[in-house]
Amino acid sequence: MMFFGDLPSPASIFSTYATIAGSVMMIKPMAQIIPQQVQNYIVSRIKSLFGCRSSTLTLIINDMNGTGTNGMRTINELYSAFQDYLSSNISPDASKLKMTRDPKNKKVNLYLSEGEVVSDIYQGVELKISYVAGRKKSTDVEDGEEDEFTINSECLLLSFDKKHRDLVLNSYVPYVESKAKVINDERRILKMHSYSSLSRYWESVNFEHPSTFDTLAMNEELKRSVLGDLDRFIKRKNFYKRVGKAWKRGYLLYGPPGTGKSSLVAAIANYLKFDIYDLQLASVKGDADLRRMLLTTRNSSILVVEDIDCSVDLPTRLQPAPKTRGAPKGSAPLTLSGLLNCIDGLWSSCGNERIIIFTTNNKERLDPALLRPGRMDMHIYMGHCGFDGFKTLAANYLGLSHDNDDTHHLYPEIKHLIDGQVLTPAQVAEELMKNEDADAALEGLVRVLKRKRSETEKCDDESMKKIKKLVEGEMRV
Numbered sequence: 077m078m079f080f081g082d083l084p085s086p087a088s089i090f091s092t093y094a095t096i097a098g099s100v101m102m103i104k105p106m107a108q109i110i111p112q113q114v115q116n117y118i119v120s121r122i123k124s125l126f127g128c129r130s131s132t133l134t135l136i137i138n139d140m141n142g143t144g145t146n147g148m149r150t151i152n153e154l155y156s157a158f159q160d161y162l163s164s165n166i167s168p169d170a171s172k173l174k175m176t177r178d179p180k181n182k183k184v185n186l187y188l189s190e191g192e193v194v195s196d197i198y199q200g201v202e203l204k205i206s207y208v209a210g211r212k213k214s215t216d217v218e219d220g221e222e223d224e225f226t227i228n229s230e231c232l233l234l235s236f237d238k239k240h241r242d243l244v245l246n247s248y249v250p251y252v253e254s255k256a257k258v259i260n261d262e263r264r265i266l267k268m269h270s271y272s273s274l275s276r277y278w279e280s281v282n283f284e285h286p287s288t289f290d291t292l293a294m295n296e297e298l299k300r301s302v303l304g305d306l307d308r309f310i311k312r313k314n315f316y317k318r319v320g321k322a323w324k325r326g327y328l329l330y331g332p333p334g335t336g337k338s339s340l341v342a343a344i345a346n347y348l349k350f351d352i353y354d355l356q357l358a359s360v361k362g363d364a365d366l367r368r369m370l371l372t373t374r375n376s377s378i379l380v381v382e383d384i385d386c387s388v389d390l391p392t393r394l395q396p397a398p399k400t401r402g403a404p405k406g407s408a409p410l411t412l413s414g415l416l417n418c419i420d421g422l423w424s425s426c427g428n429e430r431i432i433i434f435t436t437n438n439k440e441r442l443d444p445a446l447l448r449p450g451r452m453d454m455h456i457y458m459g460h461c462g463f464d465g466f467k468t469l470a471a472n473y474l475g476l477s478h479d480n481d482d483t484h485h486l487y488p489e490i491k492h493l494i495d496g497q498v499l500t501p502a503q504v505a506e507e508l509m510k511n512e513d514a515d516a517a518l519e520g521l522v523r524v525l526k527r528k529r530s531e532t533e534k535c536d537d538e539s540m541k542k543i544k545k546l547v548e549g550e551m552r553v
C-alpha cells in the first residue's frame with residue numbers, strides 16, 4: 077500500500093477546482109480533451125494559488141509489489157483481498173464492471189473496473205475505493221543483458237479522512253482481508269498456473285481435476301497418514317512461527333507410471349483448496365529466472381515439479397553446470413543448488429502455507445542432496461494396486477460398497493490374486509471401465525490378474541533357470 081497525501085485523481089481535482097472557478101458545463105468536456113500533463117500542471121498551480129491542504133488521505137493498493145531493476149514483481153495479496161471483498165459490495169448504480177463466470181456454481185462474479193467507485197462505511201467512517209488500470213514499459217537487467225517488456229498494472233485507490241488513518245490501517249484493512257477469505261473460500265475455484273517465459277508471468281486455467289482422497293486407490297494406512305500430515309500442517313501456523321521454521325511442507329512422491337502420483341497431487345489440491353503451480357524445470361532459464369518464478373507464486377499453494385529425475389539435467393553442486401537451451405546470453409543456467417536454495421531459503425522465508433511436491437518414477441536416480449533428511453518432509457511410495465486400492469476403484473467405477481471384503485463373490489479371489497502386486501491402479505481402472513456390469517467387469521479383471529500372474533511366474537522360472545546355469549558353469553570352471 078502506498079500513501080498519496082493529495083486528492084485522488086488529477087481529473088477529479090481538476091473538475092473540483094474548476095467548479096469553484098465557475099462553469100461546470102464548460103469544464104467537464106475540457107477535462108476530457110486536455111492532455112493529462114497539462115491537467116496535472118493546472119491542478120498544481122490552482123492548488124498552490126488556493127493554498128489548499130486536503131483532509132483526504134488516499135492509499136494506493138497496486139496489484140503487484142515492486143518493479144525493481146531486476147524485474148522482480150510479486151503479487152500484492154492485499155489487492156486481491158480488496159477486489160474479492162468489493163465484488164460482494166458493488167453499488168447497483170455502477171456502470172462499468174468486470175465480469176467472470178464462476179464455473180463451480182455457474183454464478184457470475186462482478187469486479188470493479190475503470191472509473192468505478194465504491195463507497196463503504198466502517199465503524200461510522202466513510203471510505204471510497206476506486207479502480208485505475210494502466211500499462212507501462214519496464215526494463216529487466218539480468219546478468220548485464222537488457223530486456224524491455226510491457227507491464228499491465230492495476231491499482232485501487234482507497235480514500236478517507238486523514239484522521240481515521242490508524243483505524244483504517246489497524247482495523248479496516250484486516251477486516252477486509254478476513255471478509256475476502258470467507259468470500260474466497262465459499263466460491264473457491266482452484267487454478268493451475270503454468271509459467272510463460274514470454275510474458276514472464278504465471279498463466280492460469282481453472283483446475284477441475286476430479287481426484288479426491290475418496291477416489292484415490294491407495295493403501296488405507298498410508299492415505300490416513302498423508303491426510304493426518306496435511307491436517308497438522310494447516311493447523312500449526314503458530315507452531316511453525318514459534319520454532320522458527322518456514323511454514324512449508326515438502327513431499328516426494330515416487331513409484332512406477334500409472335500409480336497415482338499426479339492424482340495424489342490433485343487430491344491434495346482439492347482437499348486443501350490450494351492452487352497448483354506447475355513448475356516445468358526444462359523451461360527455466362537460470363537461477364534468476366527460477367527466483368522470479370517462485371517469488372510470484374501466491375501463498376496457500378502447491379508448487380509441483382513432476383518427473384524431477386528427467387525434466388532437466390540438473391548439475392549437482394560439484395559438477396559444472398551445462399548451458400540451458402534458450403537461456404539468455406550471459407545468464408547463469410539452472411543448477412540443483414539454485415533450486416534447493418530457492419526452496420529452502422528465499423522462497424520459503426517470504427511465503428506462507430506453501431507445499432512443494434516432487435514426483436519421480438526413479439527415486440534411486442535422484443541426487444542425494446534432494447533426498448537428505450529434512451529436505452522433503454515425507455517420502456510417499458505410490459505402488460502397484462493392492463486390495464484396498466482395488467476396493468476404492470470398484471466403488472468409484474462400479475458403485476460397489478467399499479466397506480466389506482466380500483461385497484462380491486469374486487472379491488476373495490481378487491484379494492488373493494491382486495496381493496501379488498501385478499497391476500497398477502491405472503491398469504485396474506482401465507479393466508473396470510471396460511464393462512458397466514459389475515459381474516462382467518470383475519470377471520475380466522480376474523482373467524487379467526491370472527494372466528499377469530502366470531507371466532510373472534514364467535519370468536521368475538526363466539530367471540531361476542538362467543541363474544542356475546550360470547552358477548553351474550562357474551562351478552565347472
Ligand SMILES: Nc1ncnc2c1ncn2[C@@H]1O[C@H](COP(=O)(O)OP(=O)(O)OP(=O)(O)O)[C@@H](O)[C@H]1O
Binds near residue numbers: 331333337500501503
Ligand atoms: N492411485 C490411483 N487411484 C485412482 N486412480 C488412479 C490411481 N493411479 C492411477 N489412476 C488412474 O490412472 C490415471 C493415471 O494416473 P496418474 O497420472 O495419477 O499416474 P502417475 O503415477 O502420475 O503416472 P506417471 O508416473 O506416468 O506420471 C489417472 O488419471 C487415474 O484415472
Ligand SMILES: [Mg+2]
Binds near residue numbers: 339382
Ligand atoms: Mg504423473
